[in-house]
Amino acid sequence: MFDYDDDFASLSELRERFVMISGCSGGGKSTLLEALALHGFAVQREPGRQIVREQLFIGGDALPWADAGGFLRLVLSRAMHQLAKAAASGRLTLFDRGLVDAYAGFRRAGAAVPAWAATAVAQLRYADTVFMAPPWPEIFVQDADRRHDFDAAEAEYHDLWAAYESLGYLLVELPRSDVESRVSFVVDRLGAP
Template sequence: MQKYIITGGPGAGKSTLLNALHQQGYPVSEEVSRVIIIEEHTKAGNCLPWVDLSCFAQKALARMVHNYQHTATTPYTTFFDRGIPDILAYLKDAKHPIAPAYIQAVNDYRYNPLVFLAPPWEEIYVNDSERWQTFEEAAALFHAIKETYLSFNYTLLQLPKTSVEERVNFILSHI
């Protein structure tokens, strides 16, 4: 079935939106980055984006490919909290080299061409143990993410800055 990405800069309400979609019965794939950061903190590991971005990106890619493949045969529409192109955007924003394997993965694992984009939203932005960026850095990442998805011929539909329920209805009206 269809695989839709909900993406955008950090702190734009993606996870909250995905939780609401999940509560309505839709399968969701949680944000891989957050899971890896929590795991690394738990074991005092160094595979963190602000310590070893190469290691972190490799782990994120492996998990995202696994999540994509895991939903390959499901008959249900699935929503992903970020997609493989997000890794390229983060690497690009950090001025880090992008290995050909990342580009190959973006081309091999295509999601629905319509991607939902959560814009920077300062009023709801909050730092936590997995979100270390300033709002300005989050906004810069938003632009890198937007450019990356466009460069891979995805169609971006910006989410309105409105209630979670209205965002859910917005998404469901476009799929």
């Protein structure tokens, strides 16, 4: 069982149990993860949304539109914690965004990438196959947590694709289809939980 007192390097032995779902903001990732959870998969919710809600609740300023660097540092830390939780569970776990997404976000925000962030991305890896939710204007909506428009979301998608690819991940685009078809698509590739 994983413990914070253990060496984080041991996570590399478990990485094929850590399945990433990334891609376009507003592309249906969270909805897909909710459906996969109902099918018995362990899931970790999007760390960025968690940080936004926490910061709004406490009146904090580590928000993507106020302090992008501070926000991304918190997201990286939360993503590391999620990996530790997944390792402790011993189960195949699906993630809604993670370390690479935050790492790529520094570049998009024009913020300096901390050296430790590059180390985290290099040493704490997910399974080789990453599912990518493509830009899909028909389902994209803005809300209190997602203030950017579709064009920004689409640019983010292409940036994330390049970031994951440059790190040696195999990218598989999710179909633009209803949730159950997407669930079947993922299950066909992963097997039952």
